Amino acid sequence: MIPEHLGNLSRLQFLDLSGDFSLRVDNLEWIHSLFSMKILDLSGVDMKRAENWLHDINLLSSLLELRLSACQLVTLPKFLPTFVNFTSLRILDLSLNYFDATIPTWLLNTSHSLVYLNLTRSQVYGLLPNAFGNMSSLRVLDLSGNSLRGNLPHSFEKMSSLTGYLPPTLPSKLKYLDISDNKMEGPLARSITQLKQLVVLNVSWNSFNDSITEHFLNLTHLRVLDLSSNSFIFNVSATWMPRFQLDSLSLKSCGLGAQFPQWIQTQKELSFIDISRTNISGEVPDWFWNFSAKVYHIDLSGNNFSGEIPEFTERVCLTKLDLSDNNFHGPLPHFSPKMMTLILARNSFNGTIAPVCESLVMNNSLSLLDLSSNFLSGQLSDCWRYGKNLQGLNLGHNDLSGEIPRSIGDLTNLFFLQLQNNSFSKNLLSSLKNITGLKILDVSENSLSGNIPFWLGENLHALEILVLSRNNYDGIIPREICQLTELRVLNLSSNNFRGVIPCDIHNLKILESLDLSSNHLSGSFPPRMGELPSLEFVNFSFNDLTGKIPVGPQFHTFENSSYVGNANLCGFPVSRFCSDHLHEDMVHCSNNNQEVQAIEHEENNNWLDEFSFYISMGIGFYTGFWLFWVTLMLKESWRYAYMRFLENMGNKIYVFAAIRLKNIQAAKGLRNCPN
Template sequence: MMIHGSKFIQLLVYLIIGLQCMEFSLSGAIRCMDSERDALLTFKGGFRSGLDRFSSWKAEEDCCKWRGVGCDNVTGHVTKLDLHSPDPFDILQGEISQSLLHLPYLRSLDLSQNNFYSIPIPEFIGSLQCIKYLNLSNATFRGPIPSSLGNLSHLESLDLSGNGYSSLRAENLNWVYGLSFLKVLDLSGVDLSNAEVWLESINMLSSLVELRLFYCMLHKLPQYVHHVNFASLKILDLSDNNFNSKISDWLFKIGHSVVYLNLSRCQLQGLIPDAFGNMTSLTSLDLSRNDLKGPIPLTFGMFEKESQLNKSSSLRELYLYDNQLNGSLEQSLVQLSQLVALNVAGNDLEGNITEAHLKNFSSLRVLDLSENRLVLNVSSNWIPPFQLETIGLRSCLLGPKFPQWLRSQNNYSFIDISHASIVDVVPDWFWNLSSRVKHMDLSFNELKGNVPDFSSQLQLSLLDLSHNYFRSRLPHFSVSLRTLALAENSFFGSISHLCGILSADNSLGYLDLSSNNLSGEIPDCWKYEQNLVILNLANNNLSGQIPNSIGQLINLKTLRLDDNSLSGEVTLSLKNCIALRALGLARNKLSGNVPAWIGENLQNLMILELRSNTFSGHIPFQMCQLKYLRILDLSLNKLSGTIPRCVFFGMAKETLSLIYYPYTTYSEGFILSTKSRELKYQGILPFVTLLDLSSNNLSGEIPEEVMSLVGLWSLNLSRNHLVGPIPPNIGEMNLQSLDLSSNHLSCTMPASMTYMTFLEVLDVSHNNLSGKIPSGNQFITFESSSYMENPQLCGSPLSKICSIDELIEDPHCSNENEDGEIKAFKKKGTMASKYLHFI
């Protein structure tokens, strides 16, 4: 065989380096070399924290006995340096000294889980010629990966993952060409967005066994490769990239070897190919959170691996959740009986699953069929062949009887049988099934029965019994809870024993006890609740004052105490809750002034509901500082004075559908007051922008600044003492509901109102308006009740016909004629920019 000159020289270099790396000695007592000990001590000097790990590094000691140091038993040369941090609170911080170059036989270097302050990976590491294992993961390196790493010709494992947050990147992967012995490559989190030909580079690595490119910002998934060179691959993780394409054909050319394949969250499209049946060694497949459509291929059941006795499917884990798959699940189940984990939640699968379909699933441990159109139709005495650890049956039809087969399951840690149409009493045996349970969701059924105490359930972190018919005293709970949701039941009695889980070591983050029959005062024991994000005690019978300790909930984003009988003033301590996004205190007996500090301190507020209390005084101008405010409801109080002349910046945005209300529970229902009625709207909160100042004692004119709130969905200023004309530029607004009734407004209705084409609700009744009612567009849909008790109004839909005198503009009302109003409307949007400086 002929070898070209350049190839011969390259092989010779590899051979010389290899012989150096395998140097051995026959000498007697072996100690580490003085030069290598000195190099390690110099290396240690580059660090300024985490020095406990160097406590054994003493100059007079044999460095081969130092912590984290390994030596060759024959030569005494240092071959291993492991300084990874096992404790996230005890990490090394500092610099990497070039003294490592004086460890010429170093084969393994692990500096992972440390903090190198976003420095680049040192170029000199590419000169550690004997390195076989290099782990620099999760160590806050940044900048480009040095191409010199391609010189590490003996490298078998390279892990640079977890440095994405510090912006480690690679413009290409050409440098991997020289790593011909590489078996493990993990670049997860590294920015490879510019590496257009990443697959061609990887295809040169014929020894590759494990490839992980999770969240590498890859945007191109080649559909075809002529010849796949890395045919020994067993583990492939390309998840969390932005491929936006169908599943590639070249994957199936390595199908005989791949054991683990993860393509989740890659924006994959189209059908799942039948060719997956060729991947005969595959044990775990994750295609979740994509845009895949069509049925589950029957070829999944053809993943067969021969044994001495019979053929059995190799597939053990199948994750297809959060796609758009449809068709029958029943047919696929027959082929998948060897599975340990099956998760197809969040699709559009249908089927009537019987015990016959599940009789051979003896190995099943994880079953999640949630959010499909499935019926689980089994007999009351069925005993499954499996013991599940995860039971996910949300939105599956299980009822009306409580599933008796659950009695045989005593090892689960996760159970979700919410939205399952169960109308029954929860049997006592259910509450005692599993001491390992961490997640229990029985919400949105029609369940009844006694609810026991959970104080002994030390593993339980989520308990959701909301939207049922449970009626009992509020149980006791364990300090391990992170989420507790009991809303929309009939729990009664005091909540004072909640203090038992509000201790210094609790982890509670979400607490929703709304819409029950709870009574008594809110306990004043919230000082340790640093983790609480949601607190909802709305719609109960709670009384007394808002406790001061609630002000110590510094991470709270939603506080709902509405619909109770709370009294007194709003506690000043709430001004410390600067993370608040939603504050609901409506329908209580609160008094005093509307606190000015709300506008000064709670500047992240998006929702503020204070309606139906006895607040008095003026609306503080500081409210104008709430630049994210989308819902302001101060109605049904005793407020006086004029409406502040300012713009709420959040209401001046038109992009209603893009508004996101995180960390709130208002999506369950929102009360909108219009035309003397209170209507409850469900599931529309992201589209709602509302200003309601109705039923107060406000006076003066409607400020023109209000008209610049072009993002406003509903405006209610009714039942006040407002005077003067409706501002002529009201047509600039995109309102769906407008209520100006029961005031003292005068003059004609502006013609620009006909440009409010989204308007569905209008009420200007009980005022002193005059002249002709605007016509056209939405105004043909409004009935006469919208205009009643305005004696000088005329025109359709009223029976009063306009006279010539009533068509003439009153000179005391406005200087603008109709043409002027339309001209003003054509300058739409100028008012918003004009008044933004008031923020």
């Protein structure tokens, strides 16, 4: 808590408490006496309880700079209770708050000397007020990351001093234009073509639609061009050579035509390239892979590219490569030592993932690897100890086989592990319990077998999505699963589980989807199962469940298909009427626990019987062997008797063999005699 006695420092002119996100202030009444305050920065201080913050700060008539970024503010009054008092204010930063309000008019009449206004991601919405035109001294305006909509007001033309971030308009000195992540619509202002000093143009994530021509982009100082996620169509000739040299190019979801844009080859300074989802087809020209040594980010995803891709070991600056959702084929490439994100999903790559293992030995930076939905085959090499910085690994929808490598458990920073729809066998190795921060585990549609490991529930407490469906798992569903209180999705369908639904399943308070269908589960539902308030989807079909279907607000929304294949269920929504099942519900946990214990006892007994058999054999052989030889060594008469026995037995065998051999030879001689 910020101490109120700071208000005693009446001559204080500068107060900066920013950056300490552990500070809190519930009211700002103590600030009234700081008449000399000129610079106040409380960014990061928790002010969500300070409802009258504006009234208190409005008394600081000498204030020049006010920064309240990320203060968790929730109120932005539409009207001031009194006149605006801080008329000398030059810098105002209210970004990263939770106002959920329109931009009030008083904010735009705050000060004619205001040069900087930042409302980035402050949850303001609605139309841009015409009063923006009153801010004749404004040089930096950032409104990105909000829900502003409608057309741009003509009053922006009056702000001729702008040199910072500003929604598009006519000022000739404009250098930075960023209105990204809003709901602007219509064509871009034609006046943009006259902004000869423009360095940054970012209108991404809006609803603009326009035709981009060579004349439109004839801006010689432009370094950053981001038109992504709009409806722009490029209409330039194949031989066009722009007059600018870009550092960053983002044209995601723009219409670039079927041919690869050749004009990109002229941009020798590019370090960031995103031309994803632009409807380009064919092979990527060879020059593209090597035209700029500075490139660290390449995104070609969501097009119709084909052909093989080169090795990337020489691209020492490349840290992100996204080629997903194309038609690339051939073997996987080796990647650069500094690669952090490699996404090659949904292509036609084939062969093994050996190049990945070979690259991991030289790369300690890789954090995301997505090779899903290709035609990769073979066993996974046990090389993952080298990828300790991996946070995401997706190898799903391939034809990988064998056992899941033990070294995957060395990826202790992993957040998601997706190995679904392959041919992995055996069970999950216990080394995976080391990945305690894992949030998503999907190993569905494989050939995994055995019981669900208890350590899943005991160690992986961060799990939000657990999918083990379409495998060969059997045994009971362990109670430890109910310790995963962060679970949102649990899918154990299409296995061979038996026994009952765990009684403690009501502990999964935020569970949204539960699928236990197509198993051999029996018994009644747990009596507190109706206490799962977040459930949106359930499927218990094709088991052998009995008794009354749970009652609860969410269970009234599920259809009969969620319970089909359980002939002895009753209650809504199935047609079978329930008799009094109150007693059955009361004893459910007791009976179910007895059944679980019986199954566990049976499994333990089977294991113990087999184990005891082999142990007994071993002990018996060991004891008999040494008892016999120790006796011979200690008792001389037994030793001589045993030796005579062996000698006599040897003589008898020799005589028997000699006579037998003589008879065979005689018989053979008779057969060879002439008649």
